Amino acid sequence: MGGCAFDVSDKPHEACGVVAVRSKKDAASYIYYALRALQHRGQEASGIAVYSGGLKVKKGLGLVSDVLNTEEISKLESKVGIGHTYYSIKVSKPENVQPQFLKTGVGDIAIGHNGIIVNSGILVSKLKNEGKHFILESEEEAIIMMLSEQIRNTNDIPKSIKAVCKELIGSYAFVLLIDDRVFAIRDPYGIRPLCLGKMKDGKGFVAASESVALDVLGADFVRDIMPGEAVELTEDGFKSINIGASINRAHCFFEWVYFARADSVLDGMSVYEARKRIGWRLAKEAPAVADVVVPIPDSGRAHAYGYALGSGIKMNEGLMKNRYIHRTFIMPSQDAREISVREKMNPVKAVVEGKRVVIVDDSIVRGTTMKRIVKMLKEDGHATEVHVRIGSPPLIAPCYLGIDMTDRDQFIADNRTVEDIRKEIDADSLAYISKEGLVEALNIEKENLCMGCVSGEYPVNIPGERRRFQQTLEGFT
Amino acid sequence: MGGCAFDVSDKPHEACGVVAVRSKKDAASYIYYALRALQHRGQEASGIAVYSGGLKVKKGLGLVSDVLNTEEISKLESKVGIGHTYYSIKVSKPENVQPQFLKTGVGDIAIGHNGIIVNSGILVSKLKNEGKHFILESEEEAIIMMLSEQIRNTNDIPKSIKAVCKELIGSYAFVLLIDDRVFAIRDPYGIRPLCLGKMKDGKGFVAASESVALDVLGADFVRDIMPGEAVELTEDGFKSINIGASINRAHCFFEWVYFARADSVLDGMSVYEARKRIGWRLAKEAPAVADVVVPIPDSGRAHAYGYALGSGIKMNEGLMKNRYIHRTFIMPSQDAREISVREKMNPVKAVVEGKRVVIVDDSIVRGTTMKRIVKMLKEDGHATEVHVRIGSPPLIAPCYLGIDMTDRDQFIADNRTVEDIRKEIDADSLAYISKEGLVEALNIEKENLCMGCVSGEYPVNIPGERRRFQQTLEGFT
Amino acid sequence: MGGCAFDVSDKPHEACGVVAVRSKKDAASYIYYALRALQHRGQEASGIAVYSGGLKVKKGLGLVSDVLNTEEISKLESKVGIGHTYYSIKVSKPENVQPQFLKTGVGDIAIGHNGIIVNSGILVSKLKNEGKHFILESEEEAIIMMLSEQIRNTNDIPKSIKAVCKELIGSYAFVLLIDDRVFAIRDPYGIRPLCLGKMKDGKGFVAASESVALDVLGADFVRDIMPGEAVELTEDGFKSINIGASINRAHCFFEWVYFARADSVLDGMSVYEARKRIGWRLAKEAPAVADVVVPIPDSGRAHAYGYALGSGIKMNEGLMKNRYIHRTFIMPSQDAREISVREKMNPVKAVVEGKRVVIVDDSIVRGTTMKRIVKMLKEDGHATEVHVRIGSPPLIAPCYLGIDMTDRDQFIADNRTVEDIRKEIDADSLAYISKEGLVEALNIEKENLCMGCVSGEYPVNIPGERRRFQQTLEGFT
């Protein structure tokens, strides 16, 4: 199944980034900058599609700056376009990279997608039976085909978008280019983030996965796109189309906890602030008698700062990260594994030696890295105690909606108590934030969050899994 | 002239990294790991030389992990070798990359060098007149030739090293491989750092530019190599050779302030601790009435923490760095320059909005980046005031001893008062730490530091520049 | 317009190569070998499509051996597949490379095409209006769509192939893979060549553009595919489908004169033999008083041999080709152009000095190279006279059916007499073979040849051009 599917590694929390731009000129350049600001949401592949006389697509495997030739980009005369950054081990061929596009009788259609359509297999089969032909059999091809069929029948793009979205089950933040018209669309639950910005001096309008993409363009944040809303970026601003929202939202809590950049604001909540609040709450829920709070760089920094504020214990940088280590080299001798973790992270002895240390991170997946860090702090850093505090509840269930944590048995928390895990990672104490604490810290009602990976209950119908509660979609008439 | 010469950019403080290893086996692999830990001291080129039956050299332009094939490295049967990481725009050809080597009548000699030999031009000319021939006319070739000539005459390697070092004027931390013997050598002033480590379980011995290279190998720190000391790594440990130290040392203060990794300990002083103390002292020297201390990531983080401690103002991460931006893309329109700085750094509004902000960094070279950050904090982050605090005195003079800051007119502090600079960068206040404060924070006597770049006085004789004070070398008999 | 369109250079006669294989095993490897044998028909791009559990496609820009990874190829378990070599400046993106494919409700369909569909623009428009969507808007996509639609309606592949071919105007030799069924199809005029082979020891069956592809597999030549015939390669042999032949054939005479490999046999006539006969006939039509016959290597060698036989003048290698010159380097001085031609070809003085020389080549397009060769033979080789003999009639009209000679004004023979051309290239005499002579040499009736590029009359309806004579298609009922 297509969309943005991800590999599960020890820190696998990756997602796609999307952007749509309408501007007076240089749309391609704006998209380029915005994609670089969203690079953390996908480093595997990058692409851009603009309308410049006709549809022009540039895409490939790799980082934005490796894939897109800036000379080409800056020469593309364009007022409208979309961009995408992608992460997936399933992307092995250049043609899989997004934006995907098709040239149809109703225009050239390109799409960029963050999320996963759960029923895409059924949709592809149905379309093939109706005589449609695919290259990738991807969700995105299916959506473009359904859309072009609708437009052919109705000659009304907004109506067509609405009709197609009614068929989709899953999470999605789409950016959509139909000839020289551009849309940004968010699923009825608002699972993946998507927001709107306005560039200064009438330069134009932008929609993007996160507000940092607006910041880099010097664009003012206008508002989040609502769950179940499609927005067309026009010459004068935004035109809103109601595609039918759920009564309850289902924002992915992991966006705040790990995915999004700390300097983004999602659905009204600053990511940095959210992490700080989580840390603060964690300090109250699970205090520790300790001398210093040490963040796991860089993922745990804001949580740690919050923990320090909440606990009154000073925070200090007791672990240094080597930013040059991308691949691990395994030496042909027994101490390789130990060197391997030391390469990426090193304790600052001046900070931790002889100290009782609290380390704070956003989450634990397999636990192997955390185990090595605890050991390293004690053996190399001479910390006397190491207490572990985690800014999310234990991960126990797969994500089917944009984060590939598909196998339950990869989670260290699968069928283990917190005490079991503490022993496994050899910490002096271990605590996760409670679900209630998390919800409170995010300041969003539990009913409006997707917490599938920590609860096993999902906002949409996933075969074989429990549904959160029965959703009624309003506006779907 | 050769050695490690560097390009001056807005943040040009780069230097080479060296490592020497003697181990029971797998020396090449240990060197590889150590070089990756020293990658911050040079990303332009990397190389390794080991004795494996004979001299084997692998080197090239690029990062350690790009240049060195780990399969080759792990197959190299070796007990002894050296490694080098390099930064310089002058390195344009693979043959310039270090280690450099020559095959001589007294053995195969390879050398890696961190520092600059001021009189290398004279030495090369002299050697050419004596019938020696060069490929690069580099400092390193000259040193190997002088060394082989001495060994031929005396048949005594330690005596030869001492004789050659007496001829050299400048800064140097050498690693030297003569067939299967390996040495680490530090100049009489100890300008560049160099330390010794002992691997656990009798695995072997290591010398390296910084202690982080020891940490990654799980090696215990033994001691710093003394100024004017050459150390041979032997099967049983270390053999010390006195090559003649200066009465006073001249440790480069910039190693603590910017160069070295925060988790290193140099000449007895933790880099992280030093930066924290500088920040603390700066808070006392130049307090600010403000709401939040914001570090410039990542260079100013420890200084900022110290400033927060010293001032009692809370530190908070108000600037986020985009780690994917390596090259800048300039769009063909007027707002490109502004986007360019926003790409690299973005304010966290939740932290700085409506606040009086103190930003702390290690140094200012040209000042252009600092100016843009101040502007961005005010315009995008809505900070009400921005106060700038700098962890080093104003840079006013070139470095001839390992950091390429060669043109005075590139310094914003050249012939400008602090008030001039404050206006230029549009800060509400600006303060640098005083020289006295810096010395006190480092806890090293002024007489034992090289502060050429902030004082214009140098520990060695530089044509056309003032000498710090007359040095007498002891042990040079 | 798509298909195999070609750049016009001084020797632009290039075409595509296609191959289809059904074997007991290792189909992919057989296709690989066959493609290398057909590499002369296209060096720009290469691709392979096999059925191995499902459709597997490997393709890219470059030579077969650069594009296709032999390790991958040899691991592809396959009994059936197709291959393609491509030449065109219009191929700029990997996705344009053939075989092209689509996954449809009636199966995965891949196609490789040699030839040009003249009405493809109309077909694409029509399909888009019917709700079909394209990525490339290519002939091949259109054909696959039409085919899948037919199969969906009729559930009869042979009938569907026939129905689709009735819609096509132009030249084609197709290889077609529909899931695990494989077909080779030739247009009603037999414009492009296509033949059938049987591998020894029951290993399998093959169809290919030229018999050399059979030779390399050690396959016995069975027969040419007939104009208007589609052949399915089955486990037991071949199943023939009549798709409707023209009463008259229209074999491209240029295949024998230049395109095809000299060791191929096309439609019953050995290419080498054809060239020799052309040369022999040319000697009778246009004798020369001369001392030596010199071939232009390698294109004129067989023609020259025939000329020598026909004239009784000895042939000798008086021009040597430098096989390492692929790109021309223009020096920044006046004699660059002369050096440039000398780089590629050099006279053997021992052969031509003081001699009256006849040079023989297959054709002249722009004439610039021929002019330089004449000059070189006289000035550098000291030939006393140079007589030029050409194995085809003067090229005066574009080819729309597989060779890109699209602009009349690029032909030196456009609106020029033979005497004009002789003066232009500065030869002592010049003669082309007559159309009658050519027809006789090929031993194929004039009515069964396409001689559009030398007559301006085409076998199919080309807008704005004369049609050869009114064709009636038989079997089209």
Add this chain to the structure above:
Amino acid sequence: MGGCAFDVSDKPHEACGVVAVRSKKDAASYIYYALRALQHRGQEASGIAVYSGGLKVKKGLGLVSDVLNTEEISKLESKVGIGHTYYSIKVSKPENVQPQFLKTGVGDIAIGHNGIIVNSGILVSKLKNEGKHFILESEEEAIIMMLSEQIRNTNDIPKSIKAVCKELIGSYAFVLLIDDRVFAIRDPYGIRPLCLGKMKDGKGFVAASESVALDVLGADFVRDIMPGEAVELTEDGFKSINIGASINRAHCFFEWVYFARADSVLDGMSVYEARKRIGWRLAKEAPAVADVVVPIPDSGRAHAYGYALGSGIKMNEGLMKNRYIHRTFIMPSQDAREISVREKMNPVKAVVEGKRVVIVDDSIVRGTTMKRIVKMLKEDGHATEVHVRIGSPPLIAPCYLGIDMTDRDQFIADNRTVEDIRKEIDADSLAYISKEGLVEALNIEKENLCMGCVSGEYPVNIPGERRRFQQTLEGFT
């Protein structure tokens, strides 16, 4: 040992190419063109050294046109320089590529070398004992060192060249650049070829391995450099230096038989003519009752033509070569070996079917390819008989002087009679030209040829091998 050492494969006869130029301008461009004309003498590496303000060297692994950037080349302002093409599997690193160079007290010296210095190991050791240091321990470094030492002592370059050459045992054609002076030097036996040319219109002078390099520059052939002669190219022409010739020459006969380009003239004898004469003589020595003479393309073409002339049997191209096959792909099945040879060469059935065929080639090394060709002609081409004729005597001994045929047991002719070999390759008859016939065909006295590889007797002293006859060097005083 260094120099031009070569891998032994089935057709391993490769050598280096050298060129030296002095011109009014654009020397680098002329060298570039000349090197491309000499590319057949070495495809592994290429390099150029010019004096342009100082010594500039560009070199690398690969073909001339891949290694040398023409934009750089055309911008190099230079009047003097040298170039080199290299073949050797021993060249694995860029630094080994020639020209090699050293910067010495008497100037920058660069050298390009075709040949092998037999006593280079001794020279290197001696120099190391004298305090010299090497990077490669190559012949070329040794020669430059000896030369700079001589020049330092005598301040007389010609005298120094003479003194150094007296120390060298082996074959050499050197090109030598000392600052802005350029020399071409040939060993006392003239083993490797070297000739002089004069460019038209006073453009300058050139020395090169073969006359084809002169041809491409439009330069007139002046004369061969004599054995034991060094020639300086000056602004006005050539200055000859006698370095001491042997009484007898020892031209390598293989240059005419295989190495050199057919359009070259070496030591007064046209290569094409020599091959034709060899073929003619072979027809007289070893006639065959046959219907057609077929050359092995391209190496046997001229020999075959001579055989046809001598025998009165018509020559015809019965074997076609696929010029796109560079690497062999071995399929995972039993018929791979057969396909492999068919890929490279294919019989033209129209020429050989039912015929008694004579195939002619220059030499047989291992015999495996010849065996497959015979089989292919019979099985695929349906030739009734295949008679093999070879244009050199059986290869039985190693070459130590520029062609790497080092292991006797790789020769099919080692300890085998001609009849044994005939059976092995399954030919109907087999004949090699006799030594006497070869000598007569070349029209050079046996005493003036090196025939080491067919006689086992060498012109210079090779440890463990017989010397041809005692040589006395004249002019060595």
